[in-house]
Amino acid sequence: MSRFKSVKCVLFDMDGLILDTENLYTLGTQTILQEYGKEYSWEFKAKLMGKRTDEVARMIIEHYQLPLKPEQWIQRSTEVYQQLFPNVKSLPGVSKLVHHLAKHNIPIAIATSSSTSAFEMKTRNHSGLFSLFDLIIKGDNPEVRRAKPSPDIFLLAASKLNIAPEDCLVVEDAPLGVQAGLDGGMQVLMVPDYKLDPEHAKLASHSVQHLHQFDPKDFGLPSFGYKPVTHIIFDMDGLLLNTMNMYSEASARILGKHGKQSDWNFKMKVIGRKYLEVATMAVEHYELPYTPEEYLRLHQEETFSMFPTCELLPGAEKLIRHLHARNIPIAVATSSTRDVMEMKTKSKHSEIFSLFSHIVTGCDPEVIRGKPSPDIFEVCRTRFKDAPYASQCLVFEDAPNGVEAGIAAGMQVVMIPHHKVTKEHLLPATQLLPSLLDFQPQDFNLPSF
Template structure:
């Protein structure tokens, strides 16, 4: 654990950290700008991730030379956002973490750069969250939003703990900077994988909340692993299977595979002939010359060595094994793959996972 003070409380960001709202709403600005004959600059918008709406709307109007006032911009875009928020789902590991902190009586708070009424609306759409989150802070409750430390300091104050004893979990660089400015320890889980290298200011950078190890920070450890495998809330998506690779079909943000899914997972696949296959899936990001590309490998856990190529597959992931290996040689990768296939097969045949098999449903 970094630093001298022991962690005794946790502060969570919402959008892109707990909820898939970042992916879900990525085309909202594009749709609004289209009304004015403008095209969105995704690189520029990525740099605005985590900034308050009040601040970003002024910059957007200026950058795209929009003939509207900040107030008109808000009136036009907010209904579009609210419609998407209704579809928001918890990101992998979010519910697990919230329930764990609650059951272990670890104080935790929600601190978002959105205004409070929008934060509360999103919380109300998630089963149980209104009960779990007794402290919900929006940027309108403090003098300045992130990257100012105000909202995190206020969260610590309301929990009755010293700022140095707080662990912040954030997806944006803006939020990470705010947490460090507050003198807190910070875990970064970037919602944009391409920006992972920019988070050196954080104490640790993870690909997803499933990688979080509370005991590293002096908090109670998770106790839900079963023989090297972690049961997860089912993740559904579709893709074209071809020669061991799965080419994901573009989802609507609610049904697609979250970018925070990384490493080794297992579950079931349903092919075009309605065959149900036990699978091990690995997800990694391949850095090309200009951008990162998601690479999804699928292999069968038992049965034939290869599924028929060029198949539309429906995927249901029910377990997580771990992140990709840092080892680069192919022999080590093959060994890891074989080890994980054994873990996946054992898990899918065990009582901890068979409850999914009787209620399997696919998109």
């Protein structure tokens, strides 16, 4: 039995809810105000959250008595935000929830007060996440006549999804957005900024501190349903080690000599495959004047000098040490050959990699086929001392081929993809996260941090 009325779709705000832009808005606004000797207060900021850009500009100018016109404020603030927004991060639990709803065919939409230009600026490095949404409505849409707290934008989203308002759940962080959802006849889940007065959250149907705390079943939505695991298998490149840019740089240099540019869709097809297989496919796809062996040699000449400098990706060391300290068996299954794996790990990361039970590489004689075939994960599983069932193993991957391999091996897969990876490649994963920092071990009945 759901705690609340069951819903059929979910409508998400964006700023401060999907993306951690509110701190950047605060920083950017204060940067401009200090030019006029003014101090941006949280109490005033709370009144602006959820309003359209033009209205925010007018209110700031009036409140602080600035010698500017609204369009001048917008121009100046845009200049500041262009420096800040490309680096904005998604907020905890967002990718997991959005992916889960999309995977279960629950209609989902973005209803944001941001203008089209601001939206594009903020989402530039989140194209994959936003590809999961069925609909995106922005604040400058001519069909949105009134901004929040009027319910226009949520009612328009519901209408376009052909869902009755009472069957919609709005997810918001701002009091104005909460009011807009309620006035539209919808239930509202609030994820308030910790600085907001707790009284604001009392208006919402339900509130949580972050989306990891949200249980979809409360509103009659499909359960996450992750199954308990006992053993963990990690991919390496692009998941534990930040090497993918090195591979891309090497490819770009070789292709540039022949007047060609990298093809992102092709890259998605080859990530995780064995080296010679990738070289063969690259020579054919780009029509290069090399044999696969020649291309591979050129590529390795470019990358081998860079590999010893590679760094661990965010959250990798914390998670590895946490699992090891709690006696959770962990291993690595990488398409890299043994010598290349050591090249990447020996100089800076030998100690952390010594914590793994074992490491299976792409040159292993038992790994007949590379990813997306499941061979490497199946071999890795059998080399754990207690040889668990496949269903007891959780794979961490960044590449679509690796996800496909893990699923084919009968394992659950947590995917941490490049931000350009889109919906068709994201949906097969068991869980989607922006980085290892966002992983909640308890989701899979593992010891929590």
